[in-house]
Amino acid sequence: MSIATPRYSAWSLLRARFAGDGYWRPLWTGRRLQSSYDVVVVGAGGHGLATAYHLARDHGLRVAVLEKRLVGYGNVGRNTTIVRSNYLLPENHYFYEDSLRRWETLSRDLNYNVMYSPRGVVDLALSDDDLAGMARRGNAMRLAGIDCELLDLGALERFCPELEPRRERRFPIVGALVQRRGGTVRHDAVAWGYARAASALGVDIIEDCEVTGVHSTGSVATGVETSRGRVRAERILFATAGHTGLIGRMLGVPLPVETHLLQAMVSEPIKPFLHTVVVYVFPGHGETYICQSDRGGLVMGGHLDGFPSYTREGRWDRLEEVVEGAVELFPSVGGVRILRQWAGTNDMTMDGSPIIDRLRYDNVYVNAGWCYGGFKAIPASGAACATLVATGTAPDLIRGFRLSRFATGHLLDERGGGPFPVRL
Ligand SMILES: Cc1cc2nc3c(=O)[nH]c(=O)nc-3n(C[C@H](O)[C@H](O)[C@H](O)COP(=O)(O)OP(=O)(O)OC[C@H]3O[C@@H](n4cnc5c(N)ncnc54)[C@H](O)[C@@H]3O)c2cc1C
Known part of the structure; x- marks a missing residue:
């Protein structure tokens, strides 16, 4: 793949304008919500979109991303764009380094300039x-x-x-x-780049579609209830960032997030x-x-x-x-x-590290707890989380981010160089 270079001249812009097709072409096509999918991803932030992209590209699955507002409305479009891998603990520094390496080539991979600097x-x-x-x-x-x-x-x-x-x-x-x-990466370009690339692979990105409940039979979830009706799914991923506490409440599993x-x-x-x-x-x-x-x-x-x-x-x-x-x-x-x-x-x-794990049902997963540092994690999280959802097995890179660590005491206590930097 190569990076697309814009071929707009003043003349081509004028011609496009008067030809009626405009030059503000949508980056991804709005698709219709289908009644069932292999995977429903809840939340069109960076993590949801990146995971959807990898589910479609690496695992060939039929995926919908359901977003209660707009693509990029959440924290993916609100952060200060800093990316780095300067962590002390191995679970963190290997994971964030994997992400940093992916940032280095992401513009080429998505064929969209995310302006990694x-x-x-x-x-x-x-x-x-x-x-x-x-x-x-x-x-x-x-x-x-x-x-x-x-x-x-x-x-x-x-x-x-x-x-x-x-x-x-x-x-x-x-x-x-x-x-x-x-350094930095242009945050809204990340949302648009992943959305465009996922859509090109057939992922349905449905905005204005809030997930309000999960349907299940015993320990298996069968789909989600949404503001646009019921959708069946073989697997469900919640990538809802700052709203995951509410998702925990919805599923009847209190999560250790504030x-x-x-x-x-x-x-x-x-x-x-x-x-x-x-x-x-x-x-x-x-x-x-x-x-x-x-x-x-x-x-x-x-x-x-x-x-x-x-x-x-x-x-x-x-x-x-x-x-x-x-x-x-x-x-x-x-x-x-x-x-x-x-x-x-x-x-x-409470330990400053994320949670990527199965939640309550055999086929429901959560990607959460990114604190103030989840933007830089998006490329690595998307790839690893897709593997977890597609295969049911967590890759080594994210094993440390299990929910059970809060019960067993194996915390990854590192709040990173962000707003509460580690002082050791
Ligand atoms: C001011 C600020 C600065 C930051 N700076 C940095 C930084 O420099 N570097 C860094 O690495 N990180 C930074 N972060 C953190 C980073 O932005 C977040 O950790 C990360 O963006 C969260 O993941 P996301 O992109 O998937 O979240 P989001 O973009 O918030 O995506 C979650 C989506 O889920 C949707 N949603 C929620 N509930 C439902 C539902 N029931 N149904 C359907 N959709 C739902 C939301 O509308 C939202 O669009 C910063 C955060 C803030 C607020």
């Missing part, structure tokens, strides 16, 4: 303790063959001069852990000045992570809002804290205006 992810250390924790994490990664570098101030200055790491600050920087292959808001914001566009992703966790539990979008906007986020909610609004004081960190890092952005702010609902597990 390996601009590097820089975790700043503000104390010797921080640096020692980062060294430990970095060593674990390197032993697993994953790239990362521990930088002293001189090396950090060379990698990211715009940071001026030696500048006097309230919380001075002492070093950093950098993963150069980490739904919290995570907000993000973007500034007005400014001249390119920040070429990497910087994560800055300052004492007193504040956090700012920041990068610059291709349009020039500063994309920023921080901690969870800290209380369960489905509102998708976000707290003012959290926003203030994130901006404070950004100005502390880069004083010159002090006068830049915030253009917009938004929030998403994240289903948080």
Whole structure:
């Protein structure tokens, strides 16, 4: 496959416009909901669409994706687009590294430009303790063959001069852990790319179709009840991200997830000045992570809002804290205006790691608990989850993400370099 290059000229656009077929051709065709499928995937976020794509491509199954709102309406279109594999625990770093490798070739695989930008992810250390924790994490990664570098101030200055790491600050920087292959991927392109590729393989993507219940005979689910009627299915996957707690309630299985808001914001566009992703966790539990979008906007986020909610609004004081960190890092952005702010609902597990497993019925599966870090997981999760649903056996890559770990105590206690980074 090759990457499609647009062949639009001013003339072709004008001709298409007046010929009536327009140039805003739908990326995927809206299909009619059939009465039965091999697999029904609930949720057209990144995980649902990627799994549907792999179910059709790798396992030849007839699949429908049922979405209660619109493709990309959920967290897949609300995140801050950061991808990386800089985790300490083997279950996590091998899994996220598999994903990062897939990001590297995803544009070619989907024949759709998802704009993977390996601009590097820089975790700043503000104390010797921080640096020692980062060294430990970095060593674990390197032993697993994953790239990362521990930088002293001189090396950090060379990698990211715009940071001026030696500048006097309230919380001075002492070093950093950098993963150069980490970076960003255009999030809505990921949703559209997977939807388009899945649709081309015959997957029915049905929007405005809420799943409200599961039909079953004994331990086997026979289909789902939806706002558009009943649909029979041999297997069902719930990939509903920040709504999985509600799915657990619907199935009568309380899940160990709590739904919290995570907000993000973007500034007005400014001249390119920040070429990497910087994560800055300052004492007193504040956090700012920041990068610059291709349009020039500063994309920023921080901690969870800290209380369960489905509102998708976000707290003012959290926003203030994130901006404070950004100005502390880069004083010159002090006068830049915030253009917009938004929030998403994240289903948080108590150990910060996801759940990919069978749930209640022999043929019902759940893909959940991505906390604030599930965007970067999408390619690996899609492929592995499809294997689990198609064969009933979890590939090694996701064995650690079993639900039973919460009962047996085999937790994967690592909250990652995200809003609550690991400090070991
Ligand atoms: C502000 C913010 C910043 C983030 N930044 C990052 C980041 O930089 N890097 C990173 O790796 N991760 C990040 N994340 C986390 C990441 O976005 C999520 O973990 C991931 O997108 C969740 O998976 P998804 O894409 O499948 O979810 P979603 O896109 O939320 O998909 C779930 C879908 O299920 C649908 N649904 C729910 N219930 C039903 C039902 N009953 N019937 C039918 N459909 C249903 C929803 O409408 C939704 O479309 C961030 C999240 C937020 C909110």
